[in-house]
Structure formats: C-alpha cells, structure tokens
Amino acid sequence: MAEFPISEVRAAFPALQDDFVFFDNAAGAQSPQTVLNAVANHLLHRNVQRGGRYKKSQEVDEAIAQARTSVALLVNARHSDEISFGMNATSFMRLVSIAIGQSLGDHRENDRREIIVTDLDHEANIAVWLALEREGAKIVWWNFRDDGRLHLEDLEKLLSPRTRIVACTLASNAIGSILNVAEVSKRAHAAGAEVFIDAVHYGPHGTIDVQAFDCDYLVCSGYKMFSPHMGFLWGRLETLNALPTFREDFVPDTTPSKLEVGTYVYENVAGMDAAVRYLEDLGRKINPAATSRRAALVASTEAIKCYEAQLSGAMLDALASAKATVYGITTKDQIAHRTPTFGFNLPGISPAKVTEELAKRNIGVRDGHMYSPRLMKRLGLAKESGEVRASLVHYNTVEDVRRFGSALAEMTSH
Ligand SMILES: Cc1ncc(COP(=O)(O)O)c(C=O)c1O
Numbered sequence: 101m102a103e104f105p106i107s108e109v110r111a112a113f114p115a116l117q118d119d120f121v122f123f124d125n126a127a128g129a130q131s132p133q134t135v136l137n138a139v140a141n142h143l144l145h146r147n148v149q150r151g152g153r154y155k156k157s158q159e160v161d162e163a164i165a166q167a168r169t170s171v172a173l174l175v176n177a178r179h180s181d182e183i184s185f186g187m188n189a190t191s192f193m194r195l196v197s198i199a200i201g202q203s204l205g206d207h208r209e210n211d212r213r214e215i216i217v218t219d220l221d222h223e224a225n226i227a228v229w230l231a232l233e234r235e236g237a238k239i240v241w242w243n244f245r246d247d248g249r250l251h252l253e254d255l256e257k258l259l260s261p262r263t264r265i266v267a268c269t270l271a272s273n274a275i276g277s278i279l280n281v282a283e284v285s286k287r288a289h290a291a292g293a294e295v296f297i298d299a300v301h302y303g304p305h306g307t308i309d310v311q312a313f314d315c316d317y318l319v320c321s322g323y324k325m326f327s328p329h330m331g332f333l334w335g336r337l338e339t340l341n342a343l344p345t346f347r348e349d350f351v352p353d354t355t356p357s358k359l360e361v362g363t364y365v366y367e368n369v370a371g372m373d374a375a376v377r378y379l380e381d382l383g384r385k386i387n388p389a390a391t392s393r394r395a396a397l398v399a400s401t402e403a404i405k406c407y408e409a410q411l412s413g414a415m416l417d418a419l420a421s422a423k424a425t426v427y428g429i430t431t432k433d434q435i436a437h438r439t440p441t442f443g444f445n446l447p448g449i450s451p452a453k454v455t456e457e458l459a460k461r462n463i464g465v466r467d468g469h470m471y472s473p474r475l476m477k478r479l480g481l482a483k484e485s486g487e488v489r490a491s492l493v494h495y496n497t498v499e500d501v502r503r504f505g506s507a508l509a510e511m512t513s514h
Pocket residue numbers: 126127187188189190191222224225269271272273298299300301320321330331
C-alpha cells in the first residue's frame with residue numbers, strides 16, 4: 101500500500117494554496133478543483149429544470165442519476181434509489197421524524213412510542229425528535245459517560261418493546277468520539293426498534309457502510325465531504341417506501357421521488373458526484389489494485405483514517421504541551437475511537453480569545469457550543485462560551501499541527 105499522497109491531495113484543493121491553516125472542517129470542508137469544475141460545467145451547460153424532453157434537461161436527469169449511483173457506492177447502499185438528495189441533513193432528519201411521528205401508534209403488537217436520543221449528538225438529531233412529544237412520543241435519553249463516549253451497556257437498559265427508534269450520531273461534531281453503530285443496530289433490532297444514524301460528522305473521516313452498520317436510516321451533509329452545500333439521506337428501500345411523507349398526489353409514493361419534492365440545487369449534486377469521484381481517484385492512487393469503484397472508495401477512506409490518526413496523535417501532543425483541557429478521548433491508544441476533531445479549552449483564556457488569537461496567526465478554528473449545548477452542559481461549560489474546536493481532515497498536515505501548537509504555546513506562555 102502506497103504512503104498517503106499528502107502533496108498531491110493538497111495540490112487538488114485551490115483553497116489550500118495560501119498561508120491559511122484551516123482547522124474548521126467540521127463546519128464544512130473545502131472542495132477540490134474537480135468538484136468546482138463539475139459545478140461550473142453544470143451551470144454553464146445544463147442549468148435547466150430536470151424532466152424535460154430536450155437534451156439539456158435529459159442531461160440533468162442523467163447527472164442526478166449518476167450522482168445517485170456514486171453516493172450509493174459511497175455508503176454501500178443496495179440500490180441507488182435508497183439515496184435521496186436535498187438541501188442539508190437537518191431537513192432530512194425533520195422529514196423522517198415527521199413521518200415517524202405520524203405512524204407512532206401504528207404498531208399493532210405493542211405501543212412503540214419511545215424514542216432514544218443521546219446527549220452526544222448535534223442538536224438537530226435531538227430537536228427533531230423532541231418535537232414529536234406533541235404527537236405523543238416519549239423521549240428516552242442515552243447519556244454519554246465521563247469518558248466522552250456512549251456505552252452500549254447503557255443503551256441495553258433503555259431498549260424495550262416500547263422503543264420505536266434509536267437516533268444517534270456516528271461521531272460527535274463537538275468532541276470527535278465515534279460510536280459503534282453496528283452494535284447499536286444489533287441491540288435495537290433485537291428489541292424490534294429502528295435506528296437513525298447521523299453520519300454528518302463522521303462522513304469525511306472513514307468508511308460508511310450501511311450494510312455493515314445494518315441501520316435503517318442514515319443522513320450526511322455533502323458539504324462536510326468536499327462537495328458544495330447539499331445533504332443526502334439513505335434509507336432501506338422498503339422502509340422509505342412505507343414512510344408517510346408529504347408529496348403532491350401525482351408524485352409517486354416511492355423513493356427517491358417521495359422524499360425529493362420540490363427543486364434542490366442540481367449543480368451541487370453534480371459537485372457531490374465529483375466529490376465521490378475525487379475520493380475514488382485518491383483510493384486508486386493509494387491502491388492501484390482496487391478493482392471496483394467501491395473498493396477504490398474503501399481504499400481511500402481507510403487510508404484517510406490511518407493518516408488522520410497520525411494527525412490526531414500530533415494534536416494530542418500539541419494540546420498537552422499547551423496544558424489544554426481536551427474533552428472526550430485523550431489517550432493515543434484510543435485514537436481509533438475518535439475523529440481528528442478536538443474540543444478543548446486553555447487554562448485562564450476564554451474560547452473566544454483563543455480563536456481570535458489563532459485568527460491573528462492565520463489559523464481558522466471555531467469557538468462556542470457547536471450546536472451541542474447539552475453536551476457542553478455535561479462538560480461543565482457555559483453554552484455562551486463553550487469550547488474551542490479544531491477540526492482537521494485528510495488535507496491537513498503535521499506541519500499545520502506544529503504551527504497550531506506553537507501558536508497555543510505562545511498564548512499560554514504569557
Ligand atoms: C453531527 C452533525 N449533525 C447534523 C448537522 C447539521 O447538518 P446540516 O447543516 O447539513 O443540516 C451537523 C452540522 O454541523 C453536524 O455536525
């Protein structure tokens with residue numbers, strides 16, 4: 101297996117060619133030139149509505165179909181119609197949750213009204229389920245432990261014949277902890293419940309395999325995965341087809357049309373297709389023997405995971421040198437269980453001040469509650485100030501981490 105081709109990776113991203121260290125990737129990543137070209141080509145050559153009989157419109161249909169095939173390969177879907185495109189992850193969470201809310205009383209064998217949510221999640225994957233209390237849902241909390249991780253033993257105690265669905269994140273956008281969702285599915289399904297996975301934060305950091313995860317729904321945001329702004333939903337074909345969703349009555353009650361009512365941003369879907377192909381090309385560079393598109397994608401995402409583990413090791417050293425309090429997983433032997441997203445605070449300096457000082461040194465990080473105010477509360481942090489978050493992806497380098505570490509050291513030595 102070839103070494104991680106970091107110079108080629110960086111050269112592919114026009115936005116990385118200046119002196120700026122971009123560590124705010126969990127809020128949205130940069131796009132390679134190939135993605136920008138795909139968006140521009142779409143706007144230049146086929147900026148028309150789909151579904152017409154003329155060539156340009158047919159090309160839009162074809163572009164969407166191709167993107168659907170690519171995203172299906174990215175998540176290892178059984179069928180490309182299991183993928184729906186839309187504006188973002190939150191709107192798909194809301195759409196699925198409304199449908200589940202409407203069918204809460206439908207289970208004949210028993211009354212399944214309990215929805216398990218976690219306090220490790222982004223608020224989007226909590227609030228949409230809390231809103232179902234009006235429909236008679238009962239919310240059950242699966243809380244993370246002091247190690248910043250959700251534990252399966254705790255989930256087991258919460259599951260019952262009353263559980264309708266478990267909604268949980270694959271990785272925390274605020275502290276990076278990864279959850280073993282295949283084990284969640286095993287337990288939830290044994291109790292007769294479904295599983296809804298928020299893969300938004302995990303997306304750029306490892307392999308997504310809905311068949312291995314054995315979940316029922318999974319949402320992602322393309323813009324965290326090197327495409328422009330868009331989101332997509334995967335769901336089992338038969339599960340999605342059974343969902344009561346809103347659509348005009350002439351729209352077929354089958355996926356993807358039943359989940360894609362209205363117009364979304366086609367050029368960004370073309371960009372998402374190109375983002376998948378970018379990852380695929382990277383996989384072929386790393387493992388020229390990859391025989392299929394999926395094999396190339398897995399080669400890429402597995403290599404990214406290994407490379408990012410090195411970055412995480414360097415980040416833990418840099419943060420330890422600055423005497424930072426790091427939340428969640430802090431030991432190198434546990435790095436496989438976290439993404440390179442670090443929530444931390446420095447002694448005696450407010451999060452806002454830290455990010456301002458880093459900004460002066462041309463380093464972009466973020467401060468605040470990261471849309472996870474409950475998680476902040478559990479960490480003993482005020483919602484208003486929260487944490488500092490440095491979030492890396494595979495185009496960041498150990499040199500970036502060194503600059504970040506030196507900047508922190510300068511701040512803490514005063
Ligand atoms: C873990 C997680 N879930 C959900 C969201 C919301 O995604 P979107 O902006 O696509 O609605 C985000 C965005 O930051 C996130 O990090």
